[in-house]
Amino acid sequence: MKPRHKKLAMIVAGVTALGIASVLVLNAFQSNLVFFFSPTQVAAKEAPIGKSFRIGGLVTEGSVQREGMSTTVHFSVTDTSHTIPVVYTGILPDLFKEGKGVVAQGKMSDKGVFQADEVLAKHDENYMPPEAAEALEKAAKAQKASLSE
Structure with missing residues (x-):
């Protein structure tokens, strides 16, 4: 092979390797991507069924129920407009309380x-995840608009 052909082969191999690496990285990002939905969006069937996502809002007052001696907990999450029932098996964070984010x-x-x-x-008295705070604001505005009509 001539030196010119060797250089061309190296460039083609480098571009191919870069392309494969890019595809693998993008595929990893896509499979680990988790979207946030408010209870209103979940009630409107905007959230995917059977696929992982996040839901946020306030824990509904009086909704926390524990299953006997197990670590399974039933509670509801609300954005003051819609409420979604949640089941969780595991140890809840210390700051988990009714009426909190x-x-x-x-x-x-x-x-x-x-x-x-x-x-x-x-995390503290003033913190709420930005997505949850935004969802609560939207739900409150929609509720005020429906009451004023």
Whole structure:
């Protein structure tokens, strides 16, 4: 092979390797991407069924129920407009309380119950995940608009 052909072969091999690496990285990002939905969006069937996503809002007052001696907990998440039932098996964060902000990651079941794999509570008195705060604001505005009509 001539030196010119060797250089061309090296360039083609480099571009091919870069292309393959790019495809693998993008595929990894796509498979690990988790979207956030408010209870209103979940009720409107905008959230995927059987695929992992996050839901956030406030834990509904009086909705937390524990199953006997197990670590399974049933509670509801609301954005003051819609409420979604959630089931979680595991140890809840110390800051998890009724009326406080929460974000749960998991999948929606066919029965309309969110099966959470992970539950995150707010960090301090003033913190709420930005997505959850925005969802609560939108729900409050929609509720005020419907009351004024």
